[in-house]
Amino acid sequence: MKSARILSVVSGFLAGGLVAYHAAAGVTLTTLVSFNSTNGSYPSGGLIQANDGNFYGTTTFGGPGAPATNGTVFEMTPSGALSNLFGFSFTNGAAPRAGLVQGADGSFYGTTYNGGTNNAGTLFQLGTNGSLTTLVHLSFAGNSGAYPIAGLIQGADGNFYGTAAIGGTNGGYGTIFELATNGTFSSLHSFSGTNGGASPYAPLTRGSDGSFYGTTYGGGTNGYGAIFQLTTNGAFNVRYSFTGTNDGGNPYGGLVQGTDGNFYGTTFFGGTNGFGAVFRFATNGTLTPLVSFGNTNGANPQAGLLPGADGNFYGTTWSGGAYTNDTGVGYGTVFEVTTNGMLTTLVSFDSTNGAFPEAGLVQGRDGNFYGTTSQGGTNGYGTVFRLSVAPPQPPHFVSVAATGGTLTLTWCATTGQVCQMLYQTNLNQAAWNNLNNAITATNPTMTTMDTIGPDRQRFYRIVLVP
Numbered sequence: 443m444k445s446a447r448i449l450s451v452v453s454g455f456l457a458g459g460l461v462a463y464h465a466a467a468g469v470t471l472t473t474l475v476s477f478n479s480t481n482g483s484y485p486s487g488g489l490i491q492a493n494d495g496n497f498y499g500t501t502t503f504g505g506p507g508a509p510a511t512n513g514t515v516f517e518m519t520p521s522g523a524l525s526n527l528f529g530f531s532f533t534n535g536a537a538p539r540a541g542l543v544q545g546a547d548g549s550f551y552g553t554t555y556n557g558g559t560n561n562a563g564t565l566f567q568l569g570t571n572g573s574l575t576t577l578v579h580l581s582f583a584g585n586s587g588a589y590p591i592a593g594l595i596q597g598a599d600g601n602f603y604g605t606a607a608i609g610g611t612n613g614g615y616g617t618i619f620e621l622a623t624n625g626t627f628s629s630l631h632s633f634s635g636t637n638g639g640a641s642p643y644a645p646l647t648r649g650s651d652g653s654f655y656g657t658t659y660g661g662g663t664n665g666y667g668a669i670f671q672l673t674t675n676g677a678f679n680v681r682y683s684f685t686g687t688n689d690g691g692n693p694y695g696g697l698v699q700g701t702d703g704n705f706y707g708t709t710f711f712g713g714t715n716g717f718g719a720v721f722r723f724a725t726n727g728t729l730t731p732l733v734s735f736g737n738t739n740g741a742n743p744q745a746g747l748l749p750g751a752d753g754n755f756y757g758t759t760w761s762g763g764a765y766t767n768d769t770g771v772g773y774g775t776v777f778e779v780t781t782n783g784m785l786t787t788l789v790s791f792d793s794t795n796g797a798f799p800e801a802g803l804v805q806g807r808d809g810n811f812y813g814t815t816s817q818g819g820t821n822g823y824g825t826v827f828r829l830s831v832a833p834p835q836p837p838h839f840v841s842v843a844a845t846g847g848t849l850t851l852t853w854c855a856t857t858g859q860v861c862q863m864l865y866q867t868n869l870n871q872a873a874w875n876n877l878n879n880a881i882t883a884t885n886p887t888m889t890t891m892d893t894i895g896p897d898r899q900r901f902y903r904i905v906l907v908p
Contacts, residue, residue, distance in 0.1 A: 468831070468832035469788045469789060469829065469830070469831055469832070470829070470830040470832070471776075471789050471795055471827055471828075471829055471830075472522075472827060472828045472829075472830070473795050473796065473819060473820075473825050473826075473827050474518065474521075474522030474524075474812075474825075474826045474827060474828055475518060475522055475524050475819075475825060475826040476819035476820035476821055476823070476824075476825050477501060477504065477819065477821065477823040477824045477825065478820075478821045478823060479503075479504040479821070479823055480504065480505075480506065481504070481505075481506075481514070481516065481524060481526055482500075482501030482503070482504040482505055482513070482514040482516055482526070482823075482824075483501055483502070483503045483504030483823035483824060484501060484502045484503050484504070484816050484817065484823060484824050485499060485500065485501045485502065485801070485814040485815075485816060485824045485825075485826070486500075486502045486538075486539040486540070486800045486801060486814075486816050487499060487500045487502075487538065487539060487540040487541035487542075487593065487800075487801050487814070488541040488745070488801035488802050488803070488804060488813060488814060489518075489541060489801075489804050489812050489813065489814065489826070490541060490542055490543065490544060490804060491804060491806055491807060491812075492544050492550075492570075493544065493548065494570075495520065495807065496517050496518060496519050496520070497517070497518045497519075497520070497804075497806075497812060497826075498515065498516070498517055498518075498527070498541075498542050498544075498550060499515075499516055499518070499541055499542065499814060499826070500513060500514065500515050500516070500538040500539075500540070500541060500542065500552065501513050501514045501516065501538075501824070502537050502538060502539055502555075502816075503537065504823065505526065505529035505530065506526055506529045512529065512530035512531060512532050512535075512536040512537065512557065513529075513530045513535075513536060513537050513538050513554070514526050514527075514528065514529050514530070515527045515528040515538070515542070515550070515552075515568055515572075518826060520806060520808065522826070522828075524826070527568070527572045528568055528572050528574050530554060530557060532556075532557045533557065533558070533559075534557065534558070534564065534566070534574060534576045535554030535556075535557040535558055535563070535564035535566055535576060536554055536555070536556040536557030536558075537554060537555045537556040537557065538552060538553065538554045538555065539553075539554075539555045539590075539591050540552060540553050540590070540591060540592050540593035540645070541593050541801065542568075542593065543593060543594050543595060543596060543602070545567075545596055545600075545602070545623065546596065546600060547623065548570060549567050549568060549569050549570070550567070550568040550569075550570075551565070551566070551567055551568075551594050551596075551602055551621075552565075552566055552568070552593055552594065553565055553566075553590040553592070553593055553594065553604060554566065554590075555589055555590065555591060556589070558576065558579040558580065559579040559581075560579055560580065560581040560582070560583075560588075562579075562580045562581050562582050562588035562589055562609070563580045563588060563589050563590050563606070564576050564577075564578060564579055564580060565577045565578040565580070565590075565594070565602075565604070565621055565627070567623070575625075577621065577625040577627075578621065578625065578627045580606060580609070581609070582608065582609045582614070583609075584609075584611075585609075585610055585611045585617065585629040585632055586606070586609065586617065586619065586627065586629055587605075587606025587607075587608065587609035587610050587616060587617030587619060587629065587632075588606055588607070588608050588609035589606060589607045589608055589609070590604060590605065590606045590607060591605075591607045591643045591644075592604060592605050592607075592642070592643060592644050592645040592646075592696070593645050594621065594645070595645055595646055595647070595648060597620075597648060598648070598652070600622075600623065601620050601621060601622050601623070602620070602621040602622075602623075603618070603619070603620055603621070603630075603646050603654060604618075604619055604621070604645065604646065605617065605618055605619070605642035605643075605644070605645065605646065605656065606619065606642075607641055607642060607643055608641065610629070610631075610632030610633060611632040612632045612633060612634040612635065612638070613634070613635060615632070615633035615634060615635050615638070615639070615640040615641065615660075615661065616632075616633045616640060616641055616642045616658070617629055617630075617631060617632050617633065617642075618630045618631040618642070618646070618654070618656075618672060618678075630672065630676065631672060631676075631678050633658065633661065634661075635661050636661055636662070636663070636665065637661075637662075637663060637680065638661060638668075638678075638680060639658035639660070639661040639662055639667070639668040639670055639680055640658055640659070640660040640661030640662075641658055641659040641660040641661065642656060642657070642658045642659070643657075643658075643659045643694050643695075644656055644657045644659075644693065644694065644695050644696035644697075644746065645696045646672075646696065647696055647697045647698060647699060647705070649671075649699055649705075649725075650699060650703065651725075652673075652674045653671050653672060653673045653674060654671070654672040655669065655670070655671050655672075655681075655697050655699075655705060656669075656670055656672075656696060656697065657669055657670070657693035657694075657695070657696060657697060657707060658670065658693075659692050659693065659694055659710070660692065662680060662682075662683030662684060663680075663683035664683050664684065664685050664686060665686075666683070666684040666685060666686035666690075666691035666692055666711075666712065667683075667684045667691060667692045667693050667709070668680045668681075668682060668683045668684065669681045669682040669693075669697070669705075669707075669723055669729075681723075681727050682723060682727060682729050684709065684712065685712075686711065686712045687712060688712075688713065688714055688719075688731050688734065689709075689712065689719065689721060689729055689731050690708075690709030690711070690712035690713050690718065690719030690721055690731065691709055691710075691711045691712030692709055692710045692711045692712065693707055693708065693709045693710065694708075694709075694710040694743070694744045694745070695707060695708050695743065695744060695745045695746030695747075695757075695802065696746040697723070697746065698746055698747050698748070698749055698755070700722075700749060700755075700781060701749075701753070702781065703724075703725065704722050704723060704724050704725070705722070705723040705724075705725075706720070706721070706722055706723070706732075706747050706755055706781075707720070707721055707723065707746055707747065708720050708721070708743035708745070708746060708747065708757060709721065709743070710742050710743065710744060710760075711742070713731065713733075713734030713735060714734035715734050715735065715736045715737065717734070717735040717736060717737050717740075717741035717742060717762060718734075718735045718740075718741060718742050718743050718759070719731055719732075719733060719734050719735065720732045720733035720743070720747070720755075720757075720779055720783070720785070722781070731783075732779065732782070732783030733779055733783050733785045735759060735762060736762075737761075737762045737772065738762065738763070738764065738772075739762065739763075739775070739777070739785060739787045740759030740761075740762040740763055740772075740774070740775035740777055740787060741759055741760070741761045741762030741763075741772060742759060742760045742761050742762065743757055743758065743759045743760065744758075744759075744760040744799075744800045744801075745757060745758055745799070745800065745801050745802035746802050747779070747802065748802055748803045748804065748805060748811075750778070750805060750811075751805060751809065753781070754778050754779065754780050754781070755778070755779050755780075755781075756776070756777070756778050756779075756788075756802075756803050756805075756811060757776070757777055757779070757802055757803065758774060758775065758776050758777070758799040758800075758801070758802060758803065758813060759774050759775045759777065759799075760774050760798055760799065760800060761773070761774055761798065762774065762775060763775040763787070763790030763791060764790035764792075765790055765791065765792040765793070767793070772790070773790070773791040773792060773793050773796070773797040773798060773818065774790075774791045774796075774797060774798050774799050774815070775787050775788070775789060775790050775791065776788045776789040776799070776803070776811075776813070776829055780858070784858035786858070788829065788831070789829065791815060791818060793817075793818045794818065794819070794820075795818065795819070795825070795827070796815030796817075796818040796819055796824070796825040796827055797815055797816075797817040797818030797819075798815060798816045798817045798818070799813060799814065799815045799816065800814075800816045801813060801814050801816075803829070806828075810828050810829060810830050810831075811828070811829040811830075811831070812826070812827070812828055812829070813826070813827055813829070814826050814827070815827065839851060839852065839853045839854075839904075840852040840853055840854060840887055844894065847893055847894050847895065848891055848892070848893060848894070849891065849892045849893075849894050849900075850889055850890075850891050851863065851889065851890055851891075851892065851902060852887055852888070852889045853887070853888060853889075853904055854887060855883035855885060855887055855888040858882065858883060859882070859883050859906055860880050860881070860882050860883075860906065860907040861880065861881050861882075861883060861888070861904050861905070861906060861907065862876060862880045862881075862904070862905050862906075862907050863876075863877040863878065863881070863890050863902065863903075863904050864876060864877060864902065864903045864904070864905065865877045865892065865900055865901060865902050865903075866900075866901055867899065867900055867901070868901075869901055874903065877890065877892055877902070878890060880907050
């Protein structure tokens with residue numbers, strides 16, 4: 443009789459809406475496209491949603507007339523209908539490894555890693571009708587730089603800015619360049635190696651101060667990569683050198699500036715466990731490690747972060763997760779991280795739904811997240827996916843059970859939230875009593891116990907601690 447009375451009180455109490463709690467959101471992954479080589483293969487770059495509402499991206503290899511292996515530009519509707527917009531022929535570029543940017547003129551601009559006159563990559567303009575103009579043929583010789591891995595960004599002046607992974611005038615450590623829409627090319631900086639950074643694999647980010655910020659995979663004081671700033675007057679400064687330990691090492695992805703003014707990013711290696719990290723970087727030069735990946739929750743993030751509409755950041759890891767191949771390497775994950783470093787693994791890829799995502803995410807106008815995996819899918823050539831995050835479920839207790847004189851209460855939980863269980867024996871009383879200490883949720887469901895004692899009835903509620 444005692445346990446039945448407590449159970450009915452808890453259920454009725456919940457129905458009255460007196461419990462403040464947000465349950466874990468449901469996540470649905472939908473594979474929209476499985477590439478088959480003819481329509482492209484191995485998409486390394488991410489997607490953009492263009493002015494027309496469709497998504498555009500690139501594949502590093504494949505294309506019409508397979509076994510051509512020079513890569514493509516594709517268009518995809520939000521429902522997953524894919525069409526090839528352009529197939530590279532090597533002379534005009536090959537193997538694009540980055541996504542596109544849509545310029546203010548409506549055209550798409552991008553980079554190819556190989557091909558062109560010098561087989562060192564190109565910078566191109568693509569009209570919405572599929573007509574391509576090769577604007578620049580990069581070269582390892584000279585100061586232009588070569589083999590761009592990252593895409594372009596458009597500056598406030600209307601010009602495009604980017605990085606080349608190698609080349610330049612200081613021994614081949616890479617460059618920063620500027621591209622006008624008429625094809626005029628200017629080299630802005632040549633990296634110098636150890637102290638000046640080396641191998642910029644990531645795109646630039648324009649800060650709120652007008653400067654460009656970015657990362658290098660190598661170089662820096664310790665050889666584990668660096669964060670740099672290029673000011674509006676052209677002054678270049680290394681702002682931070684990674685140590686390869688808790689702060690991370692070898693950042694592959696770029697930076698994103700949060701609403702708090704700080705920059706956030708990832709490193710491919712380093713962190714406490716060596717599987718990469720998420721960090722926060724303040725403009726005063728202070729770096730704060732937020733997350734160290736542990737392999738099972740993801741490993742080796744290759745892309746930067748996306749600020750979500752909810753204020754959290756979203757990203758991918760190239761490997762790690764719950765599913766592994768026959769060599770023990772995980773197929774990668776999609777994750778969410780808060781500004782204070784609380785990580786939630788949203789998806790672990792299993793190869794059939796994609797594998798080894800190299801690019802980050804984009805949030806569509808429908809609120810869903812869209813991205814690519816470089817491998818996996820039905821044919822093994824990579825995928826385009828949509829990730830839907832359902833609204834929080836109504837708060838509710840999962841179960842209440844009494845054994846002897848002990849009551850066990852189980853409730854829904856969102857990892858990282860701090861909950862306080864409260865009780866009282868008379869609803870006419872205004873004050874509630876704390877049951878034990880506040881509990882930080884570490885699993886989707888949490889439990890706590892109470893000794894019933896001589897009370898004939900006891901009322902419970904659970905609230906979130908700010």
